[in-house]
Amino acid sequence: MNGRRLTFAVGDIHGCLDELETLLSAIESAAPEGRVIFLGDLVDRGPESRGVVERIMAGPTKAGWQWLTLKGNHEDMLLSARKGLAEMSSWLMNGGGETLESYGGAIPLSHLVWMAELPSILVDPYRIFVHAGVDDSIPLEEQGDDILLWMRTDPNYSGHYWGKHVCHGHTPSRVNPRTVGNRTNVDSGAVFGGVLSCAVFDDDVAGGPINFLIAGGHR
Template structure:
């Protein structure tokens, strides 16, 4: 059985992330981990989170896919002039800068800038925030994929696939809403770091959730 694990928003919480990776690797001997974005800001150690993600899996039996979240967009935009630096700093950038000692290495900025916005497989769509119905999947904007929000209870058809995302935090997450799973367990706000486990051969929602406390 082939498995995919989708991990929600980390926000600089290195200890829960490391414990979640250990739980995932104990769950199966091999598989794929999709990190759903928002690795930086608000939490205590964004630098260590980015360093660990750049290092990648410790075994060739595992594949990691790291998607871009809106906080990576704010951070890189603050550095290249697309966004106001004050906007990023007011939304957790101060904590990120502190973890880096005041300046981010160029290689970390390049890595964050190059992150993909979406990952799809036979049965599922993985994005940071969501998709906008009424557009073809290939016509989704980067802004929608990183920034859109869903109200509780909302579900759609999503081109016959199950939608997996983070971005909208709640201590009640992870939760399934019809054809949609929200994996943002509000870890940085005192909730949980969450992971949804999917059987790659079976359509629909997760077969199980894994969670760790901050």
């Protein structure tokens, strides 16, 4: 892969710190430099949400790497619960309890501010990176977090997506990472006994992934 400008899009981590560290090592072994995009859902359900957030907030340890993080629906739920905009019990039942435990019961303000400022979508010349997906029946600029963080896409659906390739997570399956036409899902259910995966894209070439990397689980 050397000589190419690459982007590595990482699926839902959900507090799986060991798998994240293994995948980051694989990414750094695959190229001397590049861009890593975390597609959201860093927290909840798994045992080490705090460790995952701290690792990603700290950023890359090697020169030549850029990390970008998108907001997932679980960050959205956490923030809403902490602000009182949603039922705290709903977040706790959806993995928030494990997150609070990893933080010893109190999430630092700096972490809350960091999560609140995460963007919900990243669009480049050839691709759309987003947590849950996009609705190609309405203009991209009109889509809010109710779509970008929460929508479910039929596993076999591929739209035109304004001539771009969509890469997302959110909907876990053991068959992922999987590309269907113009759409790639990299939520491989790491916290459910699957793997943590990422899709590898050539930044200078349109289309789907040129490779996948995985960490953890059994394939």
